[in-house]
Amino acid sequence: MNLFEASLSFARELDGQDELRNFRDEFYFPERDGKDAIYFCGNSLGLQPKGVEAAIAQELADWRQHAVEGYWNAKNPWLFYQTALREPLAKIMGSRETEISVMNTLTVNLHFMMLSFYKPTKSRFKVLMEEGAFPSDQYAVETQVKMHGFDPEEAIVEIKPRPGEHLLRSEDILQIINEHNDTIAVILLGGINYYTGQLYNLAEITKAAHQVGAIAGFDLAHVAGNVPMQLHEWQVDFAVWCSYKYLNSGPGAVGGAFVHEKHAANRGYPRLGGWWGNEESTRFKMEKGFIPKATAEGWQMSTAQVMNMVSLKASLELFDTAGIHNLRAKSIQLTNYLEFLLAQVKGLNFEIITPKDCNERGAQLSLRFNEKGKEIHQQLTNAGIIVDWREPGVIRVAPTPMYNSYEDVFHFYEIIENIASKRLIK
Missing domain, CATH: 3.40.640.10 (Type I PLP-dependent aspartate aminotransferase-like (Major domain))
Structure with missing residues (x-):
């Protein structure tokens, strides 16, 4: 018996039950055609937390105000940053x-x-x-x-x-x-x-x-x-x-x-x-x-490389609030849902080469295409999906629990289903 459904309403229902859903609002998403892209590339580069700009501004202000004395007088003393x-x-x-x-x-x-x-x-x-x-x-x-x-x-x-x-x-x-x-x-x-x-x-x-x-x-x-x-x-x-x-x-x-x-x-x-x-x-x-x-x-x-640590500090504050085990539980559910939806796709010659057991993988599923993989990757890109390509034939898809939603996963499925049906998104 399937625990999932291939429908937008079901994806939105899962999002409504997600206790971590508000963390999505803490990040900036790149835009495509005036709307947020679906970003499944956190395994290459994570999104920018919105708190980073203020965190950098704080260090710049402390540098401006304190100069060398910022090592002990800054809001976050650099000596022990x-x-x-x-x-x-x-x-x-x-x-x-x-x-x-x-x-x-x-x-x-x-x-x-x-x-x-x-x-x-x-x-x-x-x-x-x-x-x-x-x-x-x-x-x-x-x-x-x-x-x-x-x-x-x-x-x-x-x-x-x-x-x-x-x-x-x-x-x-x-x-x-x-x-x-x-x-x-x-x-x-x-x-x-x-x-x-x-x-x-x-x-x-x-x-x-x-x-x-x-x-x-x-x-x-x-x-x-x-x-x-x-x-x-x-x-x-x-x-x-x-x-x-x-x-x-x-x-x-x-x-x-x-x-x-x-x-x-x-x-x-x-x-x-x-x-x-x-x-x-x-x-x-x-x-x-x-x-x-x-x-x-x-x-x-x-x-300490203070200016190179500021963003990590801002991000870790979010991790501390969310909890790594809570994030892992959502990640497993997101990836399982993605796997379920991909099983519904017909007409594309690909296989998931990532372990099926969710305990033997993280947030990433690697889709190995036996033909036209680069073309499919480009079509996904054109449709506002950001995933990455690895030679000789793999598209890596990584729904990240801190900022990705079940609706993101469903829309990815819709688009790849359209590609499979040759109803290509323009």
């Missing part, structure tokens, strides 16, 4: 505040983490990744293993889907971990694969990594603000993420890193040193001898 971001992020990532550091950007943070956690030996030097990882991760790992004098062809082990499949099976991931056993130094996977939308079992993978003596690290670019984590409880060693996707912090916004307290509290753990990672009680003595903070912030290099 990043610390206000740790509590809401800790709730989202399932960590302790001391395990969170807001700094740099994703790939920079990945390099910093690899410099600390990838400590290869002649016998244990391999990095385990998924095939088709996001290029930035591939490049980072490739250059890291080269810096240690290893051949990437030998040092990087890629986990591949079985022939004819698009997804990685959990049992295959575990089998490869066991096969390579004591030659693995680091396991580095995307928490959610950017292309297929598959959410991996991070707890299971971390446990398997530790059983063979390897470090477990994750790129959570497509997870942060999308799916709640339990990084501390799962004993994940490190993780990195960006904040411009589901965390709605704007293009190129500040990134984040998690370092489990078992490493972060160890001041002797290897890392690159910077002034802002130094112990606060001695920082301004300006002396030789790096003494890192006994937290994840011991990996920080420099002062």
Whole structure:
């Protein structure tokens, strides 16, 4: 028995029951032909929260009024600006505040983490990744293993889907971990694969990594603000993420890193040193001898990038009010509704390559078209639908629970149904 109906009235009924529906009003939508576009691209760049402009204006005013004294006299003192971001992020990532550091950007943070956690030996030097990882991760790992004098062809082990499949099976991931056993130094996977939308079992993978003596690290670019984590409880060693996707912090916004307290509290753990990672009680003595903070912030290099953190701060206030678990519950319902509606579409040669189990995916469904995919993507764009295209044939559709509605999902279905029926929208 279906729980859903393919009707506008049913979609509006779901919206009427949605306790998070008012958060939609907190965001700006791009317009197409004088009306709001249907925006399903939060997996690439989140929308701008309306509170960002005032938040930036506040920092500009404090800079204008206080200049250097803004470090301690600003409304949000710049000296400790990043610390206000740790509590809401800790709730989202399932960590302790001391395990969170807001700094740099994703790939920079990945390099910093690899410099600390990838400590290869002649016998244990391999990095385990998924095939088709996001290029930035591939490049980072490739250059890291080269810096240690290893051949990437030998040092990087890629986990591949079985022939004819698009997804990685959990049992295959575990089998490869066991096969390579004591030659693995680091396991580095995307928490959610950017292309297929598959959410991996991070707890299971971390446990398997530790059983063979390897470090477990994750790129959570497509997870942060999308799916709640339990990084501390799962004993994940490190993780990195960006904040411009589901965390709605704007293009190129500040990134984040998690370092489990078992490493972060160890001041002797290897890392690159910077002034802002130094112990606060001695920082301004300006002396030789790096003494890192006994937290994840011991990996920080420099002062807070205030102007690059403002948008994240404004967005996290919304997350704190909405609650990541409430957002996840709505996300599952939105994506299930989208899946139901897509099953009604006839006449288009596509398949959903994202896992059917809602516990194995986030807010994204990846539609793989065997023909005319780019044409269909252009027709969706012309009709006021903003989704993205990934070669060789995937349209990624990501209804984001903070600002998307069930009516958005239904209108997407209407338009793709019109395309299927060759009643193309102009």
